[in-house]
Amino acid sequence: MIVEVVGGADERPGVQVVDVDDLTGLQLALGAVTDEEADQALRDAGLGRLQDADTGLLDVAALRAAAEPQATGGDWARRWDGMVRQAGQEGRLADDGATLHVAVQSAAGA
Template sequence: MIVEVVGGADERPGVQVVDVDDLARLQLALGAVTDEEADRALREAGLGRLQDADTGLLDVAALRSAAEPQATGEDWSQRFDGMVEQAGGEGRLTDDGATVRVPVESAAGA
């Protein structure tokens, strides 16, 4: 699953959740936006924020809400829970389990 922040110099950045059925990976992909624009767009969308240039913090409940309506597999909810559990086992969840740390990539490479 990929959370994309895309936009251009003359347009307001937008956030979209794509590849929602691919729960083997979770990443934040930034297009032609500054870190400040990406952070603002993520916060305004209610999906999270940037921790730094290499790491995003995504709200687990908001991510589920944004992605689940697009999911096609009957077992998607269980697979999503498994993805979050794996992130916890890797030390990528906050202590309260509400936020997951994800790598930031270029949207061009997504």
């Protein structure tokens, strides 16, 4: 699954959740936006925020709500739970289970 923050010189950045059926990993990809624009776009979408230039904090419940309606697999909910559980085992899930820590990647050209 990929959370993309994309925009251009003349448009306000937007957030989209794509590849929702691929739950083998979670990426936060930033296009041609500043860190401040990306942070604001994530906050405006209710999906999270940037912790810093390298790490995003994504709201687990909001991300699921955004992704699940797009899912096509009948076992999506089970696989989602597995992805979140794996993130917890890897230390990428907040203690309260509400936030996922995700590395920021470049999506220039996205």
